[in-house]
Amino acid sequence: MRLSTWKYIFKEGLGGLGKNFWMSLATITTVAIALVVLGIFLMMATNIQNIALYLESQVEIAAYLDDDFDRNRKSALISSVYAIDGVADVQYVTKEEGLERLKEQFGENSEILEAVEDVNPLTDSLEIWVSDPTLIHEIAASLGEVKGIRKVYYHGEVVEKLVQLTDMIRYFGMILVIMLVLGTLFLITNTVRLTVFARRREISIMQLVGATDGMIRWPFFLEGMLMGFLGSLIAVGVVVQAYLWAFEMISNLLPFVPLVPADPMLVNLSKLLVLSGMVVGAIGSWVSVRKYLRA
Amino acid sequence: MIEFFNVSKVYNDHVYALQGVNLSIEKGEFVFLVGPSGAGKTTFVKLLYRQEKASKGQVFFDGYNLGKLRRKDIPFYRRRIGVVFQDFKLLPQKTAYENVAFALVVTEATQKEIEKKVPSILEMVGLEDKWNSYPHELSGGEQQRVAIARALVNTPQLLIADEPTGNLDPDTSWEIMDLISRVNRMGTTVLMATHARDIVNTMKKRVIALENGQVVRDQAKGGYGDEA
Numbered sequence: 001m002r003l004s005t006w007k008y009i010f011k012e013g014l015g016g017l018g019k020n021f022w023m024s025l026a027t028i029t030t031v032a033i034a035l036v037v038l039g040i041f042l043m044m045a046t047n048i049q050n051i052a053l054y055l056e057s058q059v060e061i062a063a064y065l066d067d068d069f070d071r072n073r074k075s076a077l078i079s080s081v082y083a084i085d086g087v088a089d090v091q092y093v094t095k096e097e098g099l100e101r102l103k104e105q106f107g108e109n110s111e112i113l114e115a116v117e118d119v120n121p122l123t124d125s126l127e128i129w130v131s132d133p134t135l136i137h138e139i140a141a142s143l144g145e146v147k148g149i150r151k152v153y154y155h156g157e158v159v160e161k162l163v164q165l166t167d168m169i170r171y172f173g174m175i176l177v178i179m180l181v182l183g184t185l186f187l188i189t190n191t192v193r194l195t196v197f198a199r200r201r202e203i204s205i206m207q208l209v210g211a212t213d214g215m216i217r218w219p220f221f222l223e224g225m226l227m228g229f230l231g232s233l234i235a236v237g238v239v240v241q242a243y244l245w246a247f248e249m250i251s252n253l254l255p256f257v258p259l260v261p262a263d264p265m266l267v268n269l270s271k272l273l274v275l276s277g278m279v280v281g282a283i284g285s286w287v288s289v290r291k292y293l294r295a
Numbered sequence: 296m297i298e299f300f301n302v303s304k305v306y307n308d309h310v311y312a313l314q315g316v317n318l319s320i321e322k323g324e325f326v327f328l329v330g331p332s333g334a335g336k337t338t339f340v341k342l343l344y345r346q347e348k349a350s351k352g353q354v355f356f357d358g359y360n361l362g363k364l365r366r367k368d369i370p371f372y373r374r375r376i377g378v379v380f381q382d383f384k385l386l387p388q389k390t391a392y393e394n395v396a397f398a399l400v401v402t403e404a405t406q407k408e409i410e411k412k413v414p415s416i417l418e419m420v421g422l423e424d425k426w427n428s429y430p431h432e433l434s435g436g437e438q439q440r441v442a443i444a445r446a447l448v449n450t451p452q453l454l455i456a457d458e459p460t461g462n463l464d465p466d467t468s469w470e471i472m473d474l475i476s477r478v479n480r481m482g483t484t485v486l487m488a489t490h491a492r493d494i495v496n497t498m499k500k501r502v503i504a505l506e507n508g509q510v511v512r513d514q515a516k517g518g519y520g521d522e523a
Contacts, residue, residue: 004405004406019388020388205386206386206401207370208344208373209373209398209445210370210371210373210402212367212370215400
């Protein structure tokens with residue numbers, strides 16, 4: 001097609017919004033609402049996954065060392081623990097530190113520990129964090145075989161329950177995301193179809209005058225893309241504001257909840273929303289126009 | 296220029312809209328297509344602007360077999376003919392000028408060409424002062440003039456009119472007929488399907504009468520009914 005034809009197509013496609021004002025407004029609003037719902041849900045899902053990940057990262061194993069453990073062998077011991085599959089982090093706790101912690105835990109009643117202060121009954125120990133809680137039994141077993149470790153403590157049953165819970169959160173989160181994405185796609189394409197349906201008579205008139213499929217289709221394509229773009233911009237505005245507000249409120253009220261920081265997540269989410277708005281708007285009108293072109 | 300060879304059109308396998316139609320129309324002719332509702336006039340016209348394909352037989356335009364026309368070639372064929380309808384079929388969101396210009400835009404005409412041709416054709420149909428009006432701001436007669444201007448702006452060899460005066464009052468109908476006659480005198484072949492008895496009787500042109508999908512009369516300088 002000639003340059004002047006493309007000029008015409010762009011003028012029609014981008015100017016069409018004003019000419020079909022109410023229909024376009026309805027479509028843009030629908031796109032915006034659908035993407036706001038999707039965006040907020042995605043943010044919630046991301047945060048819930050984050051919480052699940054955080055909980056899993058708290059899973060801890062305590063390993064008490066032999067009474068006569070030689071502290072010169074400390075680094076050798078730590079590296080042999082690190083060598084075990086699934087170990088994320090190791091911290092060495094001396095028996096003096098261990099006693100301090102006990103005192104803190106007993107708080108006001110710490111006098112009862114004074115009796116044992118001189119003859120600290122504790123041994124040095126290791127705190128071990130795991131990268132994958134499902135491996136906890138294997139890791140504990142391997143730890144038991146490390147020379148210098150006397151006894152291994154961990155809450156196996158609690159960890160198993162936790163893993164079940166986080167697995168369930170991931171699984172249902174995934175299903176909900178898929179359903180919501182499909183629902184959003186359906187809602188947007190359907191709305192775009194309606195705008196094309198309202199103008200099907202125009203399509204048949206253009207055909208009678210001798211317009212090729214491309215000349216009819218491209219303006220609709222651009223218009224669909226533009227409506228998707230505008231709708232997604234509104235959605236991005238709402239979603240970003242909502243997250244910043246919720247982030248501040250939750251950080252104040254429930255400071256122990258680990259929230260996903262706004263910075264990389266909101267930028268990525270915004271890109272995703274804008275891109276999907278444009279793509280779905282454009283494809284929706286392309287497909288709907290095709291139907292009336294063949295009619 | 297137009298030839299129908301044993302043309303039949305069947306809808307849904309059993310509704311015969313046209314049955315065994317044979318006729319030819321020469322360049323420059325003015326032909327009325329008459330008959331009661333449901334006689335097949337609209338189907339006849341649709342075959343000509345290739346909205347429909349014949350179920351049997353062949354329709355030729357200028358030597359082209361319209362039944363063999365490929366889908367992607369249809370727009371290019373339609374630019375060689377002009378079509379006018381009872382309901383005008385103007386684009387509601389374009390002005391009179393833009394509606395006419397659209398027929399040139401689709402041919403990828405240059406801006407210069409468009410600016411030269413559209414005003415002169417609007418002047419010819421008597422709408423030089425209504426360029427910027429939208430269809431809903433125009434009377435029925437004015438809308439039909441815009442439609443005729445659009446049909447003619449590509450200087451087609453054939454003007455097809457499907458009940459062009461069907462929605463117009465008698466005086467306005469005659470103004471439109473004067474315009475169509477003028478187009479015919481300038482050399483364009485005209486085929487007009489109509490119910491307008493007095494127009495057909497007064498103009499004394501060739502009349503093809505359809506009934507139940509068949510040609511029951513084909514008469515030079517004929518009238519509308521059987522009385523002739």
